Amino acid sequence: MLPTKTFNAVKTLLKTSLIATGVSFALASNVLAAEYSLNLSTSLTPNDPSYQGFEAFKKGVEQATDHHVEIKLFPSGQLGADNDILQYAQAGSNVGIIVDGARLAQFVPQLGVLTAPFLFPSYASIKKFVGSPVFHQWIGELPKKANLNVLSFNWFQGARMLVTKKPIKSPADLHGVRVRALEAPMTIKTISCMGGSPTPLAWSEIYSSMQTGVVDAAEAQPTAIYGSKLYEISKYITKTRHFYLETGIVVSHKWFASLPDKYQQILIDQSEKAGESASQATIKIGLKRLAQMQQKGVVIESVNTKPFAKACANVVNQMGLTKAAQDVERVIHS
Structure with missing residues (x-):
């Protein structure tokens, strides 16, 4: 003994x-419990209301699946440029991204009208359209054409405005001004018709590019302007509202199809729920951000948008989207 x-x-x-x-x-049990994982990427910063919506989406999915599906969030473009993430998703990787119609138009051309200049008169109008059978038919083509799945497309990020170093009153004031443009044909065309010289850049590059003179201006929504601190290097925000940025969470169709049906539905439901909440927060916080930037010395100006809209009147026709624009008009005025 x-x-x-x-x-x-x-x-x-x-x-x-x-x-x-x-x-x-x-x-080890906790690690094994997460049978599936999704890496969700965004160029937005963590203080953006949409990102806070992603946090709610993560929490909702993980709780509803008893942590069998894990959502990992990557803000500020940590995983790479948006177009690169889309390619990873197409290849079947377990990545997702918050994305606009302009980027998805390369797969389903009609989706480009979501960012057509001055087509939608308000957030309410674009919200109505993305809830329509016409829109759902369009995004229903993405799995077959691009190996992509839309979880929800109700993430409103705000009205796009010009961010410049000089006052902008008319399209003539943008002549010779290099404006950062989202890397998609429709948004490039929009900057051009409004009078500027479009320069495609990833959003993560915008601050340094404006600071060093690679570009002179940008166009974005108030929450993104504030989150990226563009008020530090720009003196003017002009409320052109040339389009209302409605976005969605897009994932790989191959990855999505690998999930059990019940988990697929949870992802859809939680994405819809979080998107609606984030959209309402965006509207409220967007107004607050404009006021905060004004207090920091930025001049916030309204402008007569009719000359800009007139200059851009033929864009949808030039882009081959006449029928798509007619579908939009029919739905929002029904």
């Missing part, structure tokens, strides 16, 4: 070992 002191020491060692083994087992 072991001496009492030695026995107690061995007993303590065994107990400690068992506890450690139990903790290790619990950790």
Whole structure:
């Protein structure tokens, strides 16, 4: 028999070992519990209301699937440029991205009208359209044409405005101004028809590009302007509202199809729920951000948009989207 002191020491060692083994087992169980994972990418910063919506989406999905589906969030373009992430998703990777219609138009051309200049008169009008059978028919083509799935397309990010170093009153004021454009034909065409010289760049490059003179201006929604601190290097924000940025969460169709049906529905439901909440927050916080930037010395100006709209009147026709624009008009005025 072991001496009492030695026995107690061995007993303590065994107990400690068992506890450690139990903790290790619990950790291993948690790792194994996440049978599926999705890496969700965005160029937005963590202080953006849409990103806060992603956090709600993550929490909702993980709770509803009992942590069998894990959502990992990557803000500020950490995983790469948006177009690159789309390619990864097409290839079947477990990545997702918040994306606009202009980028998806390369697969389904009609989706380009979502960012057509001055086509939608308000957020309410574009919200109505993305809830229509016409729109759902369009996005229903993405799995076959691009190996992509839309979880929801109700993530409103705000009205796009010009961010410049000089006042902008008319299209003539944009002549010779290099304006950062989203890397898609429709948004490039929009900057051009409004009078500017479009320069395609990833959003993550915008601050340094404006600071160093690679571009002179940008166009974005208030929450993104604030989140990227463009108010530090720009003096004017002009409320052109040339389009209302409605976006959606897009994932690989191959990855999505690998999920059990019940998990697929949870992803859709939680994305819709979080998107609606984030959209309402965006509207409220967007107004607050404009006021905050004004307090920091930025001049926030309204402008007569009719000359800009007139200059861009033929864009949808030039882009071959006359029928798509007619579908939009029919739905929003029905």
